[in-house]
Structures are given as structure tokens and as C-alpha cells.
Amino acid sequence: MIRFEQVSVRYDGTDRPTLSGVDLAVPEGELVLLVGPSGVGKSTLLGTVSGLVPHFTGGVLSGRVTVGGRDTRTHKPRELADLVGTVGQDPLAHFVTDTVEDELAYGMESLGLAPDVMRRRVEETLDLLGLAELRDRPIATLSGGQQQRVAIGSVLTPHPKVLVLDEPTSALDPAAAEEVLAVLQRLVHDLGTTVLMAEHRLERVVQYADQVVLLPAPGAAPVMGAPAEIMAVSPVRPPVAELGLLAGWDPLPLSVRDARRGAGELRERLASASPPGSPVSAGVSVVPAPMSGGPRPGRLARLLGRTKAAETPGPADPISRVESLGVRRGRIEALRRVTLTVAPGETVALMGRNGAGKSTLLGALVGMVEPTSGSVRVGGLAPARTDPRAMIRRVGLVPQEPRDLLYADTVAAECAAADRDAGAAEGTCRALVTELLPGVEDGTHPRDLSEGQRLALALALVLTARPPLLLLDEPTRGLDYAAKGRLVGVLRSLAAEGHAIVLATHDVELAAELAHRVVILADGEVVADGPTGRVVVSSPAFAPQTAKILTPQEWLTVSQVRAALEAGA
Amino acid sequence: MTSAPGTARLLRRALHAPEAGRSNALPAGAWWLWALGLATAASRTTNPLLLGLLVGVAGYVVAARRTDAPWARSYGAFIKLGLFVVALRLVFSVFLGSQIPGSHTVFTLPEVPMPDWAQGVRIGGRVTAEQLVFSLYDGMKLATLLICVGAANSLANPARLLKSLPGALYEVGVAVVVAMTFAPNMVADVVRLRTARRLRGRLTGGVKAVAQIGLPVLEGALERSVAVAASMDARGYGRTAQVPPAVRHTTNVLTLGGLLGVCAGTYGLLAAQGAVYGLPVLLAGLVAAMAGLRLGGRRSVRTRYRPDRWGVRAWLVAGSGAVVAAAMIWAGSLDPEALHPGVVPLTAPVLPLWPAAAVLVGLAPALVAPVPPTALGLEEHDHRGKEQA
Numbered sequence: 001m002i003r004f005e006q007v008s009v010r011y012d013g014t015d016r017p018t019l020s021g022v023d024l025a026v027p028e029g030e031l032v033l034l035v036g037p038s039g040v041g042k043s044t045l046l047g048t049v050s051g052l053v054p055h056f057t058g059g060v061l062s063g064r065v066t067v068g069g070r071d072t073r074t075h076k077p078r079e080l081a082d083l084v085g086t087v088g089q090d091p092l093a094h095f096v097t098d099t100v101e102d103e104l105a106y107g108m109e110s111l112g113l114a115p116d117v118m119r120r121r122v123e124e125t126l127d128l129l130g131l132a133e134l135r136d137r138p139i140a141t142l143s144g145g146q147q148q149r150v151a152i153g154s155v156l157t158p159h160p161k162v163l164v165l166d167e168p169t170s171a172l173d174p175a176a177a178e179e180v181l182a183v184l185q186r187l188v189h190d191l192g193t194t195v196l197m198a199e200h201r202l203e204r205v206v207q208y209a210d211q212v213v214l215l216p217a218p219g220a221a222p223v224m225g226a227p228a229e230i231m232a233v234s235p236v237r238p239p240v241a242e243l244g245l246l247a248g249w250d251p252l253p254l255s256v257r258d259a260r261r262g263a264g265e266l267r268e269r270l271a272s273a274s275p276p277g278s279p280v281s282a283g284v285s286v287v288p289a290p291m292s293g294g295p296r297p298g299r300l301a302r303l304l305g306r307t308k309a310a311e312t313p314g315p316a317d318p319i320s321r322v323e324s325l326g327v328r329r330g331r332i333e334a335l336r337r338v339t340l341t342v343a344p345g346e347t348v349a350l351m352g353r354n355g356a357g358k359s360t361l362l363g364a365l366v367g368m369v370e371p372t373s374g375s376v377r378v379g380g381l382a383p384a385r386t387d388p389r390a391m392i393r394r395v396g397l398v399p400q401e402p403r404d405l406l407y408a409d410t411v412a413a414e415c416a417a418a419d420r421d422a423g424a425a426e427g428t429c430r431a432l433v434t435e436l437l438p439g440v441e442d443g444t445h446p447r448d449l450s451e452g453q454r455l456a457l458a459l460a461l462v463l464t465a466r467p468p469l470l471l472l473d474e475p476t477r478g479l480d481y482a483a484k485g486r487l488v489g490v491l492r493s494l495a496a497e498g499h500a501i502v503l504a505t506h507d508v509e510l511a512a513e514l515a516h517r518v519v520i521l522a523d524g525e526v527v528a529d530g531p532t533g534r535v536v537v538s539s540p541a542f543a544p545q546t547a548k549i550l551t552p553q554e555w556l557t558v559s560q561v562r563a564a565l566e567a568g569a
Numbered sequence: 570m571t572s573a574p575g576t577a578r579l580l581r582r583a584l585h586a587p588e589a590g591r592s593n594a595l596p597a598g599a600w601w602l603w604a605l606g607l608a609t610a611a612s613r614t615t616n617p618l619l620l621g622l623l624v625g626v627a628g629y630v631v632a633a634r635r636t637d638a639p640w641a642r643s644y645g646a647f648i649k650l651g652l653f654v655v656a657l658r659l660v661f662s663v664f665l666g667s668q669i670p671g672s673h674t675v676f677t678l679p680e681v682p683m684p685d686w687a688q689g690v691r692i693g694g695r696v697t698a699e700q701l702v703f704s705l706y707d708g709m710k711l712a713t714l715l716i717c718v719g720a721a722n723s724l725a726n727p728a729r730l731l732k733s734l735p736g737a738l739y740e741v742g743v744a745v746v747v748a749m750t751f752a753p754n755m756v757a758d759v760v761r762l763r764t765a766r767r768l769r770g771r772l773t774g775g776v777k778a779v780a781q782i783g784l785p786v787l788e789g790a791l792e793r794s795v796a797v798a799a800s801m802d803a804r805g806y807g808r809t810a811q812v813p814p815a816v817r818h819t820t821n822v823l824t825l826g827g828l829l830g831v832c833a834g835t836y837g838l839l840a841a842q843g844a845v846y847g848l849p850v851l852l853a854g855l856v857a858a859m860a861g862l863r864l865g866g867r868r869s870v871r872t873r874y875r876p877d878r879w880g881v882r883a884w885l886v887a888g889s890g891a892v893v894a895a896a897m898i899w900a901g902s903l904d905p906e907a908l909h910p911g912v913v914p915l916t917a918p919v920l921p922l923w924p925a926a927a928v929l930v931g932l933a934p935a936l937v938a939p940v941p942p943t944a945l946g947l948e949e950h951d952h953r954g955k956e957q958a
């Protein structure tokens with residue numbers, strides 16, 4: 001269906017091609033997954049299929065890409081619109097109209113389909129994607145998962161033979177991601193659509209793929225093959241494959257179900273070892289004992305937090321205490337009676353579906369959101385009423401879009417500004433940047449950094465003021481496994497130094513790696529609060545793959561299992 | 570069976586406005602015609618009672634039929650703008666004097682002596698009741714016009730209005746729609762970046778804050794526009810069909826000629842003496858422009874998904890506006906005194922019965938237009954509450 005013949009792409013002003021030697025054929029009706037570390041040209045490869053590369057982005061494409069027999073060099077994107085449907089990374093940037101129904105019809109209107117055909121297809125697509133209830137809603141009022149489904153629906157209505165998706169589930173909570181993947185599978189199975197998609201969160205998608213294309217390094221030729229074979233050699237792989245490699249399973253399992261079938265023997269080997277109560281990290285020693293060891297810390301932690309403040313003010317005194325916090329926005333109650341204490345050295349993961357109030361809670365902790373009722377205390381101060389200059393020494397937030405923190409046009413200028421803002425000694429921030437982000441030069445423009453590098457820079461800026469409480473909003477969005485691994489390392493050592501960390505995330509694997517405690521929010525209320533193992537293992541949506549495979553034993557991450565096996569051996 | 574009560578029931582059922590949905594939504598054009606009808610009526614009178622009645626009619630219809638949509642909240646802003654216009658008109662009149670001769674002096678301001686070359690310009694001086702009343706009437710007329718436009722703006726989805734443009738103008742329409750969605754996005758960006766400044770320990774208010782985030786906001790807007798353009802391109806925006814050159818040239822001539830005709834005709838209608846040739850020129854221009862646009866639409870391969878239909882209700886809404894306008898124009902030619910109450914000498918305005926009754930026809934949309942769902946929900950709720958009570 002899609003043929004790449006000796007394709008290479010080079011953008012202006014770069015010394016080496018972004019893609020080279022791509023020689024592939026994607027057969028009709030298959031779901032093909034494109035994997036590889038950040039910056040290897042996955043988005044560029046996807047762009048060549050819809051013709052946006054090079055017609056829209058510029059650059060030079062050599063070789064030939066044909067889609068359904070049409071050469072993309074001679075066909076502009078608009079002339080491929082009836083054949084290829086493309087959804088980019090950000091669904092919001094995709095929408096042209098303002099309501100769901102109009103958006104679904106937009107592509108067909110451009111192609112000039114007859115009104116009765118359009119009407120029929122819109123109705124069919126509304127049903128196929130479960131959007132019928134939302135047909136008249138303004139798109140801006142939809143949740144992330146709904147928006148992603150509308151974006152997919154809007155390219156489905158012209159009945160394209162090929163669907164190209166760039167990270168369709170990265171911004172979604174686990175349940176919404178499954179919704180989207182179920183739809184994709186249905187398209188492949190029922191309609192015979194060819195799907196080519198890139199995704200970092202392999203644990204979510206690899207089991208659905210018919211074939212996997214691996215781009216191992218920038219400019220390197222891609223490798224295509226069956227998912228299990230490719231996962232065995234890929235530098236990026238989901239925990240289930242990691243565990244399979246560790247245990248030496250053959251063939252490599254790709255889904256939790258496959259892995260569970262072969263996991264009996266591994267469970268026996270692990271039976272003698274006991275899983276640690278919270279993630280293995282240097283930070284554990286700093287965590288106050290009651291927090292990590294209590295049987296029902298949900299209530300206990302709160303209780304202890306309260307009594308402790310009254311009795312023994314000391315190093316374990318909570319850095320932040322939130323009591324029956326309520327936040328209203330217009331008529332919407334974003335948070336209701338939320339109570340949460342965070343102790344030094346503790347890492348707390350806030351989870352819950354899109355729109356559950358995670359970001360609002362972080363905003364309240366840092367003072368961007370004024371509480372409507374209840375109280376928020378960070379380092380003894382009310383964040384919303386305190387001068388921001390005083391506040392940054394107590395709490396720092398890395399927002400969902402780290403770019404929001406960056407104003408200057410070089411890394412050096414950002415660092416100098418951060419030192420000034422924080423009143424820190426000159427060079428403090430630069431030292432942090434060097435530590436977190438080795439090899440970045442002073443003159444680099446922040447916009448030229450990769451997603452992961454930008455996150456590290458924003459983290460360094462925030463850490464310049466040495467806040468004891470560090471908040472991160474959705475830090476792993478768009479990060480590959482390597483960048484995620486580095487982030488985990490950095491956050492662990494920060495926790496070990498006594499920083500309290502609160503992260504809002506959809507990434508269950510990250511929460512399993514890092515968090516001592518997981519707090520689940522739903523509809524603005526806390527519905528679960530306890531040690532990671534206890535909260536996530538029992539939940540089908542929030543359990544990491546390792547836990548799902550090895551239940552009833554409470555192993556959370558592959559690294560825990562590896563450590564236990566090594567200790568045993 | 571077909572007794573009088575039966576027909577009455579049928580009639581009542583037909584009159585009872587249905588819940589608004591995609592399929593029975595009134596075309597935006599109908600609302601605009603209705604509002605322009607009221608505005609035309611307002612432009613024909615300075616009688617404060619009639620103007621007040623027009624504002625009341627527009628306000629009632631807005632209250633009865635507007636939705637929860639963002640644009641629907643603009644009505645309040647237009648009312649404030651109207652009051653501002655009235656106040657401004659009065660202030661100018663007080664300080665700059667007026668041509669209206671008057672004998673009832675209200676108060677006298679110190680007059681600024683003007684040099685010879687500025688003869689005829691007066692600053693300060695005597696302020697008469699006649700002059701104040703005259704400017705009040707005049708300001709009210711302007712304010713009513715504005716409020717009528719505001720009513721249309723809050724009742725009709727602006728994006729839908731642009732969608733009903735002829736095919737040839739479609740691309741312009743899309744550009745405007747995209748631009749309109751950009752403004753709120755940019756505002757959201759400014760708010761987000763301003764709060765993000767807090768995270769760097771900087772103050773969130775002040776000119777400096779806005780200046781510093783200006784560049785990132787513009788960058789963001791630019792990036793977003795590039796992304797939307799890519800998405801539109803990939804979804805077939807701008808696919809065109811081949812048309813012969815002759816058709817293209819005819820299109821241009823018709824469109825340009827037609828627009829000139831529309832301009833000349835409108836001028837004629839608005840000017841005091843050109844009413845005779847104004848209307849025919851305007852109509853001819855309109856026809857030519859329409860033909861040009863229609864022909865131009867051949868270049869575009871686009872089709873329309875569920876365009877708003879001009880049904881009976883749309884005709885009633887648009888027609889009620891036209892009736893108000895026509896009645897006021899007719900009344901103006903019949904009895905100009907009633908529509909322009911005397912200022913010199915001062916007389917109390919009288920409500921002319923028949924024009925006032927005609928203005929009330931403008932309430933028709935509040936009966937026949939489909940009811941927006943939320944309003945309906947509330948009404949039904951009330952109704953049920955009453956039934957239970």
C-alpha cells in the first residue's frame with residue numbers, strides 16, 4: 001500500500017540527512033508500528049506518507065514514496081487527502097471547525113462528496129467512534145481522549161485507505177488510550193484500513209501491531225519485522241518485553257496475557273524473595289517510617305501528618321499540607337475536599353483520568369490557583385497569597401509544557417535569569433544544567449532542544465531556587481524510554497537529597513518506578529491514597545505491566561525483579 | 570372531527586417552537602435580516618418611546634432564544650457600548666454646543682474665546698434643554714442601532730454565518746473562522762504564560778510581564794497557525810477544479826461591477842435625495858454580484874454538509890424584521906411628526922399607536938424560533954415544578 005524506495009530526507013541547514021536509505025513496503029490492511037528513540041525521524045517518515053514532507057515542511061526528499069500508486073512528489077497533500085488520513089501529535093492543532101459534527105464533515109466537504117453521502121458517513125463514524133452523544137458539542141469542551149477520537153474520526157470520514165498517526169495515545173490517560181486503540185483495531189479488522197503509527201508508549205500499543213518498523217538511530221536504515229523479533233533487538237521496549245528478555249522467554253511476549261501464560265516459573269523463582277514495599281531507591285531511608293510502612297496509610301498518613309505537626313515539629317514535618325481544599329472555576333468544581341500531606345523525601349504520584357483535577361491541585365500547591373475553600377500550606381505559607389519570589393524557594397513546578405517557563409533565546413541567558421530570580425549565586429543554574437543535561441552549549445536556543453532536553457532545562461531552572469517541594473505535571477509526555485530513564489535517575493537522587501516530589505502523570509510505569517505513594521483523583525476528589533504497591537496492583541487501569549504479569553506477587557517494575565533475581569543467584 | 574378546537578390544537582402545536590438542534594437551526598442570515606430590519610426601523614425615528622420599544626423587543630428575543638455559546642454573551646457588551654454612545658453624544662453637545670436654537674437655558678459654562686479663523690466653533694457657553702434633548706434622541710438612535718447589531722451577534726453563530734457564504738468566498742470565510750478561533754487561543758496563551766511567570770518567581774502583573782511574554786505568545790500563535798495550515802492541506806483544503814478563462818473573466822467583471830452597484834445603491838438609499846435611483850441600482854448590483862459569486866463557485870469542488878435550511882420559521886423571523894422596517898418607513902412618509910417628536914419648541918413625545926404595534930411584530934422570533942436546549946430544559950423543569958405544585 002505504501003512503498004518507500006531509497007527514501008532519504010534532508011532539511012535545510014542540517015549537515016546530515018534526517019532519514020536515509022528507507023526501503024520499505026507496508027502491505028494493505030496492516031497495523032504497522034514505527035518505533036525508535038526521540039529524534040530519529042519518526043515524524044518525518046510519517047510526514048512523507050501524507051506528502052506534508054517535503055511539500056509543506058520544506059527540505060529535500062530523494063527516492064520515491066508511493067501511496068496506493070500515487071507518487072507523493074507529484075501529488076500535493078491535498079491531492080492525497082482522499083487516500084491518506086493524517087493525525088498529528090496535538091489533536092487541538094488539527095481542528096479547523098468548532099463543533100464535532102462539522103469537524104467530521106470538513107474533509108468530505110473539501111473533497112466535494114455528495115451531501116447524502118456525507119450525512120451517512122458522519123452518522124456511521126459517530127457510531128463507530130462512540131461520539132454520537134457529543135455531536136453538537138464544541139470541540140474545545142471535550143476531554144483529551146474524546147478530542148483524539150474526533151481527530152481520528154475527522155480523517156476517517158473520507159474513507160482513506162491509509163491512516164497515519166503520530167503518538168495517538170501519549171497525552172491520554174490509560175482508559176482513554178485503550179478507547180482509541182480499540183477503535184484503531186476495529187478499523188484494521190473491519191474496514192481493512194492500513195495504519196502506520198508512531199508511539200513512544202510501547203506498552204500500550206505493541207501488542208496490536210502486525211509489524212514493527214524500527215528506526216534504530218538518526219539517519220540509520222530502518223528494520224522491519226514481526227513485533228517479537230524487533231523488540232528483542234530494539235533499544236526501546238516495553239516492560240513486558242523487558243521482563244521476557246530477563247526471564248529468557250522465547251518467543252518474546254508482547255502482551256500481558258502472553259506473558260502471564262509463561263510466568264509461572266518466574267513466579268516460583270521469585271516466591272522466596274519478597275517484593276519491596278515501595279520502589280527501591282536511596283530515598284527510602286529518608287522517608288519517615290510511618291509513611292512507607294503503615295498498613296492503611298491513606299487515612300493514617302493524613303492523621304499522622306496532622307498529629308505530628310502538633311506534637312513533634314522536626315525534619316519529618318510535612319512540607320506541604322492541603323486540607324479539604326476546594327477549587328471552583330465558574331460553575332465547575334475542579335476540586336472538592338482534597339486532603340493531602342507530603343513529607344520530605346517522599347515521592348507522590350497523582351493519577352486519574354484527564355480532567356480529574358491533577359493539574360489544578362498542582363496549581364494550588366504552587367499558588368497559581370486560588371483555593372475557594374479549605375487551606376493549602378507549603379512551608380507554612382499560603383502559596384496563592386505569598387510573593388512569588390518568596391514562593392520559589394519553597395515550591396517549584398515544571399508545567400506540562402516546559403516551554404512555558406522559557407523566555408530567553410539562549411540556555412546561558414535562561415540560566416542567568418534563573419540565578420537572578422532565585423537570588424542564587426551566579427552559575428548555580430548552569431551547574432545544574434550541566435549535571436542534568438551534559439553536552440548542551442551556552443548558545444543553544446531552548447527551542448532547538450528535544451522534548452527531553454527542554455524538560456531537563458526547565459527542571460534545572462526550577463531547582464535553582466532549591467525548593468524542598470518539587471512538582472511535575474505530566475513529565476514523560478513525548479519522552480522516549482532513554483530520556484525517561486534519565487529523568488527517573490535524576491528524580492530519585494533528588495528524593496534522596498530530601499526533596500519531596502509530587503508528579504501528576506498518566507504513565508503507570510513511571511509511577512511504579514518512582515512513587516512511594518499514589519494518590520488517585522476522580523472528579524476532583526481523592527479516591528485512593530496509599531503506598532504505590534497497594535494502590536496500583538489492585539487497579540486494572542493503573543497497574544504497571546510487571547504487576548499484572550506477576551500478580552498476586554506485588555512486583556512493580558522490571559528493575560525490582562532483576563534485583564531480586566540477581567540477589568537470589 | 571375537524572372541529573374548531575381540533576384546528577386550534579393543530580395550530581397551537583405548529584406554533585409551539587421545537588427544541589433547537591442541528592437540523593432545525595435557523596440560518597444565521599435570518600437572524601441578521603431580522604436585526605437589520607429592527608435597525609432600519611430605528612434609523613427612521615428619533616422618538617425615544619419607539620426606540621425604547623425597539624430595544625425592548627430585541628432584548629426580549631435575545632433573552633428568550635440565546636444559547637450558552639461564547640458569542641451569545643456579547644449582548645451585554647453591546648448594551649454598554651450603546652449607553653456609552655449616548656453619554657458621549659451628550660458630553661459633546663454640552664461642551665461643543667449645538668446648532669439647535671433653544672430658549673430654555675439649563676446652565677451656562679464659561680466660554681473659551683476662539684480666534685477669528687475658528688468662527689462657528691464654540692467651546693463651552695450656554696447649554697439649552699432643547700439641545701440636550703436633541704442629542705439625547707440622536708444618541709439613543711445610534712445606541713439602538715448598535716444594540717440591534719448586538720442582538721444578531723448573540724443570536725447567530727458567526728461561524729455559521731460565514732459558512733453560508735457563496736462557494737467563491739469560502740476560502741476567505743475559512744480564513745476568518747480560523748482567525749476567530751485564534752483570538753481566544755492567544756488570550757488563553759497569555760493567561761497561561763502569565764501564570765507561568767509565577768513559577769520563575771516573577772510578578773504576574775504589569776506591563777513588563779506582558780512585554781516579556783509577548784514573543785512566546787506570538788511564537789505559539791505562529792506555530793499553531795502552521796499546524797492548522799498543515800492539517801487543512803492534508804485534509805484537502807484548496808482542491809480546485811479547472812475552469813475555462815472566459816468564465817474566470819466573466820466572474821471578475823460581474824463581481825466587481827456588482828459590488829460597485831451595491832455601494833452606489835446603498836449610498837443612494839442612505840442619502841436624503843437619492844432614494845429614487847438607490848433601490849434599483851442596489852438590486853441590480855446585488856444580482857450581478859450574486860451571479861459573479863455563483864460563477865466563481867465553479868472553481869471550487871466543495872460541497873456543503875447540512876447547510877442551514879430556510880424553512881417557514883426562518884422566513885417568519887426574517888420577515889418579521891422586514892415588516893418592522895417597512896412599517897416604520899411607511900409611517901415615516903405618512904406622518905413624520907409622530908416619529909420625530911419636536912425639539913423646538915419642546916414637546917413631550919407621544920407613542921404613535923400603529924408604528925408601535927408594528928414594532929411589536931419584531932417579537933415574532935421569540936415565538937417561532939426553535940428554543941435552545943438549555944433554555945428548554947429550564948422551562949420544562951419549571952413547568953413540571955408547577956404541575957407538581
